[in-house]
Amino acid sequence: MKAARRLVLEIAVLCVIGTALGMSVNAIRADHNDVTISRNYFARPAVAPVRPEAIPAAVGSPDTPDATPGPATDGTDKPPQAGDNYDPAQLGVRVASFDEARDTFEDPSTDMGLCLFVDARNRDEYNNGHIPGALLVDHYRLEKYLPDALPLIKQAERLMLYCEGGDCEDSFFLAQALIIRGVDPDKLYIFKGGWEQWEANDMPIEQAEGD
Amino acid sequence: MERQPGLLRRMDDTGIPLLLIRLVLAGAFISMGLSKMLDPVDFLKLVREYHLLPESPPHFLNLTAVALPALEVVCGVALLAGVAVRGAAVTFLGMLVVFTGAVLVRSLAIYGQGDVAYCAIRFDCGCGGGDVFICTKILENAGLILLSLMVVMSRSRRFCLSGLLSRSTQRAAFAS
Numbered sequence: 001m002k003a004a005r006r007l008v009l010e011i012a013v014l015c016v017i018g019t020a021l022g023m024s025v026n027a028i029r030a031d032h033n034d035v036t037i038s039r040n041y042f043a044r045p046a047v048a049p050v051r052p053e054a055i056p057a058a059v060g061s062p063d064t065p066d067a068t069p070g071p072a073t074d075g076t077d078k079p080p081q082a083g084d085n086y087d088p089a090q091l092g093v094r095v096a097s098f099d100e101a102r103d104t105f106e107d108p109s110t111d112m113g114l115c116l117f118v119d120a121r122n123r124d125e126y127n128n129g130h131i132p133g134a135l136l137v138d139h140y141r142l143e144k145y146l147p148d149a150l151p152l153i154k155q156a157e158r159l160m161l162y163c164e165g166g167d168c169e170d171s172f173f174l175a176q177a178l179i180i181r182g183v184d185p186d187k188l189y190i191f192k193g194g195w196e197q198w199e200a201n202d203m204p205i206e207q208a209e210g211d
Numbered sequence: 212m213e214r215q216p217g218l219l220r221r222m223d224d225t226g227i228p229l230l231l232i233r234l235v236l237a238g239a240f241i242s243m244g245l246s247k248m249l250d251p252v253d254f255l256k257l258v259r260e261y262h263l264l265p266e267s268p269p270h271f272l273n274l275t276a277v278a279l280p281a282l283e284v285v286c287g288v289a290l291l292a293g294v295a296v297r298g299a300a301v302t303f304l305g306m307l308v309v310f311t312g313a314v315l316v317r318s319l320a321i322y323g324q325g326d327v328a329y330c331a332i333r334f335d336c337g338c339g340g341g342d343v344f345i346c347t348k349i350l351e352n353a354g355l356i357l358l359s360l361m362v363v364m365s366r367s368r369r370f371c372l373s374g375l376l377s378r379s380t381q382r383a384a385f386a387s
Binding site for chain 2: 007009010011013014015017018019021022023025026029033034035036037038039040041042043122140141
């Protein structure tokens with residue numbers, strides 16, 4: 001009985017010290033690399049869901065120049081597939097196919113900053129390779145990236161968000177964060193194939209260094 | 212007639228097997244814990260993928276991502292130093308059983324989707340070493356569980372700070 005009590009005490013003390021250490025390290029962590037305990041990083045849409053039929057059928061809306069080839073509604077007019085972890089239509093955001101992402105990339109308006117690729121992955125992944133000209137906005141470190149990125153994002157007429165591809169949800173969460181901050185959902189596209197599909201198709205890539 | 216202790220007991224009494232096991236376990240857990248502590252956000256995303264904790268309210272999930280790696284490091288250091296050895300080993304055991312169960316469930320779900328042989332399944336389990344093949348990970352965890360059990364069952368406290376302290380306390384009490 002005494003041994004069992006001692007064992008429980010040991011475990012409790014280790015748990016308390018471990019938690020205290022974890023919280024202390026998290027509190028003093030620099031460069032927005034901490035976890036905010038009260039923040040829900042995976043919140044589901046806080047905006048009113050938009051039914052797929054309410055999404056414009058094509059780009060070419062009044063604030064989008066006709067010269068810009070825009071993604072069609074690929075994917076958005078389909079119901080969410082089994083196994084889909086998220087549904088961009090909930091946000092009123094359109095899904096772009098690889099062809100649409102490539103067309104946007106090759107369009108001259110992208111060079112002019114009217115169309116902007118936004119990389120929702122982390123710094124290491126971005127540095128290893130990203131779509132040329134893409135802006136890094138790590139959804140988990142918004143405080144670090146948004147002050148510089150938000151003015152550019154608000155100026156752009158089309159935003160192509162992407163993350164790793166496959167089941168990654170970071171571009172979905174980033175789209176939600178941008179909408180909450182006043183970005184028009186009509187400007188937002190999620191390139192669902194993401195980095196994996198871009199790289200697999202031997203498209204141009206760019207690497208970066210530093211923080 | 213007094214019964215001779217068995218070979219395993221005599222080996223355990225030397226304290227050397229326990230010392231070696233403590234070094235292996237401490238090394239494994241300290242390195243895994245530190246690598247997770249370096250990028251807590253990445254670990255948070257990986258923990259979430261197991262769907263073991265509610266996403267809302269976010270406190271459980273976030274606190275787990277912050278505290279669990281530090282707990283691994285603390286238990287590893289305790290084991291290395293030889294303080295609260297049994298408590299650290301039982302904590303490891305608990306973590307390993309939960310992690311292994313979670314990894315198994317997730318790998319079986321991937322296997323259930325077809326297309327890939329079970330041992331060819333590879334993913335980042337959030338264990339601190341990046342992508343791993345599932346069979347390798349399960350074998351590794353089984354080994355660590357066995358080592359943790361051996362620490363729990365060991366009677367020896369040689370080469371442990373707690374053993375040294377209790378012996379010097381006893382000596383002081385005896386001398387006075």
